[in-house]
Amino acid sequence: MNGLTRRQLLAGTAGLVFVLPAVATTSCPKAAAPQPKGRIRLASGRSIAFNEYGNPAGSKVVIYHHGHPGCRLECEVLLPALPDHPDLRLLSFDRPGMGWSDPDKGKSFCSWAKDLTACLDALGVNRFGLIGVSAGTPFALAAALELRDRVTAIAIASGLCDFSTGHYGAISTREIGLVRVAPAAVRAVLNSFARQVGRNPRALYRMLDTFETRDEKRFFQEDPAALELAAADVLEALRQGADGVVSDLDLTARPWGLSLGEVTAPTTLFHGAADRLATPVMAEANGRRIPNAVVRIFPGEGHISTVRTQATAILAAASA
Template identity: 30%
Template sequence: MDEIDFRLADGRILHGYDSAPGDDSRLVVVWHHGTPNLGTPPAPLADASEQLEIRWIGFDRPGYGGSTSAPGRTIASTAADLTTVLDTLGIATCALMGYSGGGSFALGAAAVLGPRVTAVATLAAVAPYDVPGLDWYAGMIPSGVASLEAAVAGRDEKLRYETSGVEYDPEFTESDVAMFGGPWGWLGSVAGEPAMPNGPDGLVDDDCDYVLPWGCDPATITAPVHLIHGTADRIIPSTHSEWLAANLPNATLDLHPGLSHVSILTHATPALTWLRQAVPKNR
């Protein structure tokens, strides 16, 4: 896995990853990481990626890992950073995969990049905030509600909240906890402190992004979208993907009874297979 620092037009650094530098024979899939994670493409999908001839591209969102913080960023502005990555690497088109909040950034990138995106797969994505027809907080764990309500109050309040010593309780289900004993224990190496060596800016700005206007309209996405969600998820309730499926023009919804926020990753390999099948071999 090559690591690359991309310099953006405003002088920021975006720390990125490329699993197969220069290999134009593979389908490029951009990984959009969850909150609070690094952007390293998922190691548990390495074997499937080889079989499917996938080239992974990823980057730490601003404020995470080696990427410069960008207070005031939005989902659309972060998606626009991907243009620099693709142009620098000489990549014309790509597919996208996003997990958890990364699903929102994947959808935002598809809206911003238009025809450069050939297909999108999300696992436990977050829907836009305060949209008609969705009770955004319904079914969400109390820690999640408190954290996101702090973001609604503004970036300063969200930063104060995150530095107050408050502890976030994800209330993982038994099926979630079991995942950490297998390949997806990898999440522990990219989440939390490893992702935030310079403070909580990445987490703060992610949560603010989720409750601010995206700056782009997911309804304009032209690429096919596959939304995967577990019905037992209380970190991001499955009603978020249900709303997205009802409001995106080319979306399919794959709900899994009993699966939750981490255990839904058992469907990451099928999601990757769907991406490979959705994009013609010559793309």
């Protein structure tokens, strides 16, 4: 394993679990999740899976970009806030190689933006807002750059920044490099972990202990349905194996190559002051690069809890 112990790799993959759903409205089976609402076939022959929530005829559309290991289910963290937005249609896609979406050997931030463009054209969606959570940040920002005039607003929650722009001291910056030095070992650990979660969702605690706050840990302990949904999200993300997740991690670890100074849509960055996985300076770094971005830091909130407690505000910012 290139000099890395299994313990180090497990700790590293823990640092790469970038946001799990923290609120469940229904309980999902441990070993399976509902099939996606739909799959869109691209010109290349690949297909992209998606779920839809809220008002299907809503005049406002928001696209959710999940972290990893995550999938379309992750956006259910926002469902309790949807009643506050009765005119909102919320769409969440599995990125290539995760959930039910076919792999893309040439995956990049820009290729994802083109995939998303084709999906939205197929769904008849012309104008929309974007949400990027944690490691979904660069994918959402790439979409904003590709689709420009079609994007009405952007909300980034617990977001990562381009690690190549400086040292940020977060767990993610220390651990994400594992995928660069030992990708096969990371794949093996993730696949093994998925099997453990399939047998017992409480196996998630080993990863959550790496970066969660005391309140976040207590939330999962007190709400078995939330833990079970988080497990379903991980299992869906890894249903095809870990290749899709590892390719996402590899992209995130490299220089992003995104001209964030050219983002034109109003952007709000939500971040917890107690976030140890992606420290608040990451939000500040993105705020300096994105024109006129608003940075909102929440005392006491962590990587997971910020998305849960600020769900209404995140949806409002993205649908403005």
